[in-house]
Amino acid sequence: MSEQFTGGQLVVKVMEEFGAKVVFGVPGGQTLYVTDPIQDVPGMRFVHTRHENGAATAADGWGRLPGEPGICLATTGPGATNLITGLGGALRDSSPVIALVFQNRLADAGRGDAQESDHELLFGSICKKYIPVRDISVLPWAMREAYRTAKTGHPGPVVVDLYRDVIENQKAPYVPADPAGYCVRPDSVASDEAIEAAARVIRASKKPMLWIGNGVKLSHAADEVTRLSKQLCAPIVCTYNAMCAVDESFENFLGARSRHGTQVTQACIEEADCVILVGSSLTAISTNRWSIAPKNVVQFDILPEQIGRQYPVAAGVVGDAKASLQKLLAALEGFAGTPEFRDEMFSRKAAWKEALLSGPIADTERTPVPPIALQRELEKSLRENTVFCVDAGNPGAWTHYTTFPKGTAYMKPVNYGNMGFALGAALGCKEASPDREVVALIGDGSLGMTLGELESIAREKLAVTVLLVNDSAFGNIKQEELFKMGEGRYIGVEFPDYDYLSVAKAFGFDGCIVTKASQIPAAMEAARKSGGPYMIEVKLDGSFTVWPEAL
CATH class of the missing domain: 3.40.50.970 (Thiamin diphosphate (ThDP)-binding fold, Pyr/PP domains)
Structure with missing residues (x-):
């Protein structure tokens, strides 16, 4: 008979499978059957924070840096609710996080057990996906689903809700799986028709600019952005989430446009006759609550529902930013922009900086x-x-x-x-x-x-x-x-x-x-x-x- 593991041990086995190194959290009675076996895994550690918000933001920071999901955990009720604010930040800024929260026993659900709360209602609007685990048979799938969902598309936090019966009393064998088999990130390549439509708008422009968002970081598209900027003589403006997405000493990098500034970057967006928007969901922070008025927007995003959501577009391109920009560069081969608009913007930037x-x-x-x-x-x-x-x-x-x-x-x-x-x-x-x-x-x-x-x-x-x-x-x-x-x-x-x-x-x-x-x-x-x-x-x-x- 194959070796049997408790649900808590299976949670740790699957985390080891997809390469987890650190779990952040505040332990409680319901978490012990997960935190205890972490000690037996070489290279995996449990780091206890002083508050669950610290665990959630630590997982968020981890997720933003290497791109692998940060992992945090909290006990039921007040522990779980203390995670919510940090997970909200991870959701809105597209950071991959897996949050393990814990429930009391299934037989006592709804009876008013200690610290009881409805986690599905609590987390439903603040995570990318909520996955309850009420039986050990689905536990490995749930952990792998959390990993896959956190990493793919727009990354974000996933909550796995573990009932105490499952992690303490139920047992099952561990069947290993290769993460490459359940977390596939295929190349999301834009269609030729969409690329050609974008290229037509860009070729017709005299004052193009690039407005880049977090998608440039997530797809590692800095090289493609700077190559396109050079070819078009197009200044680059970034959102807060895209700060440092390209080398800020790059000759065409104008600066960030944020809620509180700057005048020059806003002028660049509004005076351009073509705004090439790459990987930004155009939130209120980036747009002064959508009061900025760009023209002829050519929007690149990996999610089709983002195209035209905040501003009408002259052309929309669905696909990974890096792969899509590579196709656009090929479509624009031989086309070159003129420097007058860029030079005007940088002349204004010099005057602005002198005053600043x-x-x-x-x-x-x-x-x-x-x-x-x-x-x-x-x-x-x-x-x-x-x-x-x-x-x-x-x-x-x-x-x-x-x-x-x-x-x-x-x-x-x-x-x-x-x-x-x-x-x-x-x-x-x-x-x-x-x-x-x-x-x-x-x-x-x-x-x-x-x-x-x-x-x-x-x-x-x-x-x-x-x-x-x-x-x-x-x-x-x-x-x-x-x-x-x-x-x-x-x-x-x-x-x-x-x-x-x-x-x-x-x-x-x-x-x-x-x-x-x-x-x-x-x-x-x-x-x-x-x-x-x-x-x-x-x-x-x-x-x-x-x-x-x-x-």
Whole structure:
């Protein structure tokens, strides 16, 4: 008779099968039959966080970095609900995650057992797929289905709901399977007709531009984007999710268009006579709630339902971005654009940048630190191939002014805007890529929600640099209150000046306080030399506002 395994052991067997290395989570009574056998798998670890949101955002960070699903788990009820916010961020920013949640026994379902909740209702709108497992016979299929669904199409989080009977009491043999047999990502190649329609619109244009989104990252299409840009003399504008998708020193890269800026990138989108949109779902954040007005949109997306969803298109191309752009380049062979529109945009960018880097907002000796001065010095301090995890709110709102070095992996909770992202994401990224420098940029508002994850990072002995931008406020909302309600009408947005560095040191961090932006390069070097977790607390001047619109 073949060897029999509990459901919990089978969960771990299938995770080992598809190459899982780390599972993030907070254990509970219902999870023990899964967390225990993890100890017996060489190369697989359970990393416990201080809160389930930290586990979800760690899995999100892992998923965004190597592209393999990050895995997190939580017990039933309150543990499961604590995952929801982090999973929402993974869903809206297309990050592959597998979340294992646990139920009580089937016989007690609906009777009001301890911590009972309806997970299907809770997770239904916040994940790509919800898979309940009520019998061990479907458990291996459910785990493989979660892996396949998380990775294919638009990646996203999948929830596997495991009943206690299945993982504790039921047994079945393990039949190995090759992930290549159940997670097939075939080339999604656009039709010749769609490519030719796109090429006709582009050939007829005099002022084309490229507007790129997260799909360029997901399909590794940077080379095709830059080749097309060169051929057409077309400036490139990216969304927040596509920051660092192409080398930002590339000659035709104009910059990011975000909710709070910039004027030049918006002008480029609106003044172009052909917008080649690649791998962007055109969310409210990217388009100022769809107030931007592009013309003659040629849209590339892997999902047909995205084509024309937010703006009418002159041509729509369904397929993988990389493969589709390769076909487009072949169709446009011999066609060359003219540089006048591109040159005009970069002339405006030069003037914009000169204005941006003048005045108090960019003064690197000013105390407390102005936001552009911070980005100016941070730009000097970052190294190639750094992983840069940015939280929601003002710390991230100013980052599109920074030119990041080659190979930077930039990630931010863009479309869900979930505060408390950066620490967990940095934890997940450092576990996924221990040889890369990882920096978490976080405001004091988000830090207050996730302080416990400082302990998780320190306990794991991870050399993560936490760049705390501290204005003693929910700064973005405080600025919005000023803009909409007037001076002195603040409520619920201000904090005392807490000593966060001492808290970090109590958890095992080293660190320093920065009061002038010019001190940041030395602080970053000190962080590197420390060889461990390090906090740089930047005293930020919150009077410089992103409302109604930054530069």
